[in-house]
Amino acid sequence: MTREAAALLSWVESLLADPAHARHPLHEALEALYRHHLEEKARLERLITISDSYQRYAREDHLSTRQRYDKIRRRQEKLARISDGYQQLMREHNLALERDSTHDPLTGLPNRRMIGIRLEEESRRASRHGQRYTLAMVDIDHFKRINDRHGHETGDRVLVAIAHVIRQELRNYDLCARWGGEEFLLLLTNTGIEEGRAIVDRLCQRLSRFPIVVGDMTLSVTASAGLSEHRAGEDPLAETLQRADRALLQAKRSGRNRSCIAPIPG
Numbered sequence: 001m002t003r004e005a006a007a008l009l010s011w012v013e014s015l016l017a018d019p020a021h022a023r024h025p026l027h028e029a030l031e032a033l034y035r036h037h038l039e040e041k042a043r044l045e046r047l048i049t050i051s052d053s054y055q056r057y058a059r060e061d062h063l064s065t066r067q068r069y070d071k072i073r074r075r076q077e078k079l080a081r082i083s084d085g086y087q088q089l090m091r092e093h094n095l096a097l098e099r100d101s102t103h104d105p106l107t108g109l110p111n112r113r114m115i116g117i118r119l120e121e122e123s124r125r126a127s128r129h130g131q132r133y134t135l136a137m138v139d140i141d142h143f144k145r146i147n148d149r150h151g152h153e154t155g156d157r158v159l160v161a162i163a164h165v166i167r168q169e170l171r172n173y174d175l176c177a178r179w180g181g182e183e184f185l186l187l188l189t190n191t192g193i194e195e196g197r198a199i200v201d202r203l204c205q206r207l208s209r210f211p212i213v214v215g216d217m218t219l220s221v222t223a224s225a226g227l228s229e230h231r232a233g234e235d236p237l238a239e240t241l242q243r244a245d246r247a248l249l250q251a252k253r254s255g256r257n258r259s260c261i262a263p264i265p266g
């Protein structure tokens with residue numbers, strides 16, 4: 001209420017309260033007007049109070065809606081993060097599973113399963129496009145002695161070192177798998193038997209010269225190898241590999257530290 005309005009009201013109140021004006025003809029009308037004014041003022045104040053609470057309620061409601069929304073959004077973001085992390089974990093887990101099922105855990109080389117798959121593929125390619133490939137079974141000589149003399153753990157470390165040399169020596173498109181204990185199967189793609197032999201002999205030479213350091217010992221190994229060239233249409237495991245195995249036996253029997261080629265049958 002403005003100062004003028006307050007002054008007017010108190011003037012009216014003092015006029016109404018003055019007994020000198022009690023019989024004045026306008027006294028009753030002024031009093032009725034005054035009461036009406038008071039009622040209107042009270043009504044207005046009630047309305048203002050209602051309006052204030054409504055606005056406060058609306059503000060609070062807006063705030064709590066926002067808070068609810070923010071909470072849901074945060075929860076969804078958290079769920080998305082968990083889901084992303086879970087998916088990443090599954091991807092890594094699947095990769096690890098895939099790797100475990102196709103690689104030898106000791107040397108990290110492909111295992112029998114993987115080279116079996118590659119042999120099938122390579123054989124199909126050979127039949128379709130007339131491409132050649134050569135298999136070489138490489139077996140470390142007298143490996144048992146290393147285990148017997150220095151223990152199995154040292155034997156393991158020697159195998160890891162051998163795998164490292166083989167990996168370095170082969171071309172990118174060749175494949176070497178750990179076939180068994182101290183046996184490594186090489187798949188030399190797009191390679192005839194003579195070229196294959198040159199590769200394998202170079203590898204065996206490298207192996208025999210490679211100093212394998214285990215603790216304070218330096219060991220060396222030699223290897224024997226049997227090679228066979230795949231013939232289009234034949235079974236890679238039952239025929240090509242069998243011939244390479246027989247050639248390996250021959251290399252062992254001939255004194256080890258050498259390679260032998262399987263004769264082409266028929």
Ligand SMILES: Nc1nc2c(ncn2[C@@H]2O[C@H](COP(=O)(O)OP(=O)(O)OP(=O)(O)O)[C@@H](O)[C@H]2O)c(=O)[nH]1
Nearest residue numbers: 139140141142143144145147152153155156181182
């Ligand atoms: N440390 C270690 N030794 C292994 C592993 N797998 C196989 N061997 C050993 O490799 C040796 C293979 O011995 P043999 O088959 O008799 O052959 P070798 O002593 O290499 O003799 P030749 O092949 O005839 O030259 C055995 O002593 C096996 O225990 C392995 O993962 N780690």
